[in-house]
Amino acid sequence: MPDPSTYRPAAGSIPVEPGVYRFRDQHGRVIYVGKAKSLRSRLNSYFADIYGLHPRTRQMVTSASSVEWTVVSTEVEALQLEYNWIKEFDPRFNVRYRDDKSYPVLAVTLNEEYPRLFVYRGARRKGVRYFGPYAHAWAIRETLDLLLRVFPARTCSAGVFKRHKQIRRPCLLGYIDKCSAPCIGRVSAAEHRDIVDDFCDFLAGHTDRLVRQIEKRMQEAADELDFETAARLRDDVGALRRALEKQAVVLGAGTDADLVAFATDDLEAAVQVFHVRGGRVRGQRGWVVEKAGEAVEVEATAGESGAAGGDLPILVEQFLTQFYGEEVALTDGGEVEQPGAVVPREVLVPALPPNADEVQEWLSGLRGSAVQLRVPQRGDKKALAETVQRNAMEALAQHKLKRASDFTSRSAALQGIQEALDLDTAPLRIECVDVSHVQGTDVVASLVVFEDGLPRKSDYRHYAIKEAAGGGHSDDVASIAEVTRRRFVRMRRDFATGDLTSGAVPGDLTVIHDDSPVVPDANIDPQTGRPRKFAYPPNLYVVDGGAPQVAAAAEVLDELGITDVAVIGLAKRLEEVWVPGEIDPVILPRTSESLYLLQRVRDEAHRFAITFHRSKRSRRMTASALDSVKGLGETRRTALVLHFGSVARLKKATVEEITEVPGIGVTTARAVLDALGAESETVVDAGSASQSVQVGNDGSD
Incomplete structure (x- = not known):
């Protein structure tokens, strides 16, 4: 040690x-x-x-x-x-407080001429207003379905909107009055935005005003003996009230607060947060994290500040800084549903952090106004805090039931691999390579990364093989050697050009x-100032294959002078572990956690390679009908297919319609139609052409 x-x-x-x-x-x-x-x-x-x-x-x-x-x-x-x-x-x-799942939000695209309402997960984007997060996507859709009766705004995608605009017929929602059908001009852009603004006001908490306005219009319609309109408005009020019932009133009107609770054991901590806006619970989130190496932190901090013993104050501080820092960074490019929605006026915690005044000052800076950080002592807030605490305890219990042996199994797997391969240390970082092709065409490779026995998808890479052997069949051994060389040459280059002051x-x-x-x-x-993903080597480098593939990878490492990376191969048929220079493979017990982890790594590499291969093959097949058009490059071929949606629709287009695509002239449009007219192959839909693997390629590729 x-x-x-x-x-x-x-x-x-x-x-x-x-x-x-x-x-x-x-x-x-x-x-x-x-x-x-x-x-x-x-x-x-x-x-x-x-x-x-x-x-x-x-x-x-x-x-x-x-x-x-x-x-x-x-x-x-x-x-x-x-x-x-x-x-x-x-x-x-x-400790990193990442969501145990991706929480959905309701997004409103205010940056479009006709704003769209839809359920969304992911990073915030500029010009889009978000409401949530919510615990379940179905809850958003159910509420949205109720509110569309009152606020018939657009919910369709850009492609659907454009198609119905071209055919001049609304979709089903337009026929049943759950969309105002701006696509066919039933309402103007200004009128549609007014509908969206009212929708946003309702979700932002201005519910009473909107209900009163609709009730007033209902009464006016009744006074004018327009009972049909009055009945419709009456149903609208009922829909709004049902939507409001889905958000329980827990605190006084106008209360904006986040309530945080923890449930811990010796190894893990479960965190639950209730977001209360306008006195109603607008969202709930949960995390389960490993308490990694915090004992020193707790002892030192408590000694410095006189904080109460235990690790709860430290967990509170870490959570507040990471959670609200991430939330503010997430919403920098977008709009939130109301001022102070990210950092509320009040944050209620089970224990104050050791430096409560500094944390409160930092939160106030994020909000732009005063934030109160305190422990609830009595009344409704104390009762709600106890409810949040029960949720945290239940979340921890469920997590332990679901993954009771996960941490132990991963530790045992890594220890077993270390002993079986006679490694100096446990392989905390494992990288695996797999090659995918169809009879030597579209040869690609994938590299996946596992750290502490868990996949680290941000470090995944894919490679387009440059040195595939000819003759119609790919040389897997040469492909493995190429990927290995490119991966470790990149590592050495990144490492050699490090910035001492970053x-x-x-x-x-x-x-x-x-x-x-x-x-x-x-x-x-x-x-960029960001960490390079591959400026350090793995502890274990796994290739999908047997002795020849392992020998090829090991030879490349020897050429590069890299001696601190163990290389093995995992053969699919008998699940044998091959080590360079050994005549016989290492046989791991079929029921061992070590073999199970290696299989997971290998299978993940295979899945990632297949996904990339299919994407690459689909793009090639989609554009094949246009390859013969002289002067039509890949960029303009892609623009054509994306503009019309498929090659089939492109074949039916006129020259004038094709010239609407940027960069396409009359001569090129006629050449496209001539080429497609002579094309008799089965048309491949271009939907797959717009898909790509969302993991960045190695910069050397």
Whole structure:
């Protein structure tokens, strides 16, 4: 086990001022970020007797090879810098509050001439207004279906809207009066936007005013003996009231607050948040996270600030900074449903963080006005906080039932692989390569990454093979060698061009203690300031195949002088593990967790390769009918197919319609029609042509 004393800073060299510190491993990768009111007090606690530390903390300090720090002026600055670094470096030993699922929101595209209402998951976009999050997508759709009776706004996609505009007939919703049918001019753009604005006002909490307005119009219609209109408005009021019933009133009108609760055990913590806006519960979210290496944090912080014992105050602080920091960053490009919707006026927590005043000041800065951070003591807020607490306890219990053996199994799998392959350390990072093709055509490869036994999809890569053998059949061995070479050449180039100053804050004092020759910031791109994904090697490199594929990958690593990466192959037929230079394979027990993990890694690589291969083949087949058109390149072929939706529709278009596509002239349009007229192949729909794998390719490809 590595000794942390080998990189311990000299006595008295650590400042006593507040600041933020980073631990790095031997490859320069940041593995932990923390802050402290006194850097000296905090960092010294890490270099005490390692056997007295929390197991995850002990694993962190023994995995690190250097520590560095940045001195700041105030604790609020330390809070902000810690959040920025955790977001930038994604350290594996920090607790990260990521959603246990992707929560849906209701999006309104105010940046379009005819705004659209739809259920959405993902990053916020500029010019789009969002309502939520909600626990279930079906709940949004049910509420939306009720409200469309009163606010008949557009819900269709751009393609459907354009098609019905061309055929001059509304869709089914237009016929049943759940859409005002702006596509056929039943309402103008201004009238449709008024409908959308009323819809947004209702969801933003201005419910009473809208209900009163509709009731007034209903009474006026009745007075004028227009009973049909009055009956319709009466039904509209009923629909609004049913929609309101779906949002329970829990606190007084006008109350904007978030209630946070935790349920913890020795290894994990479950977090639940209720979002209360206008006195109603507008959303609920939950997380389950591993409590990784926080024992030192708790002891040091409690000693500095006199906080109550236990890790709850620290968990509260980490959650508040990460959650609200991420939410504000998420909504920078879009619009929220009302002022203060991201950071409310009041945040109710089970325990105050050690530096409650600084956290409250930071939250107030995010909101732009005062935020109160407190523990509810009595009344309705206390009762609701207890309800949130029960939800957190139930979420933790369900998580433990569902994944009771998951953490133990992953640890056992990694330990078993280490023992079976006689590795120095457990393979915390595993990369696997697979090749996919159809009789030598459209040859592609995939590379997937598992860290701590779990897939890390942000690091996945795909490759278009450049050196496939001729003769109609792909040489899998050569393909494996090419991918291996490209992956590790890229790693060495990224590592060699590391930026020594990346991550430092101008004007601050940054000190690096590192006795190794490794460049500390080699995994940071100096142009973007973001971590390079492949500036450090895996512990285990797996290829899909047997002895020939393993030998090819090992030969490439030998040529590049890389000796700290173990290479194996997993053959599909008998699930044998092949090691370079060995005549006989390693046989893992069929029921072992180690073999199961290797199979998961291999199968994921196969799935990712097949997905990319199908996408590439579909794009080629779609454009094949247009390949013979002289002067028509790939960009304009794609523009044509996307504009008309399919090759079949393109064949039916006129020259004038084709020339509406940017870059297409009359001569080219006639050539396209001539080529398609002579084409007798089965037409492939272009829907697949617009699809692509949403993982960035290796920059060297």
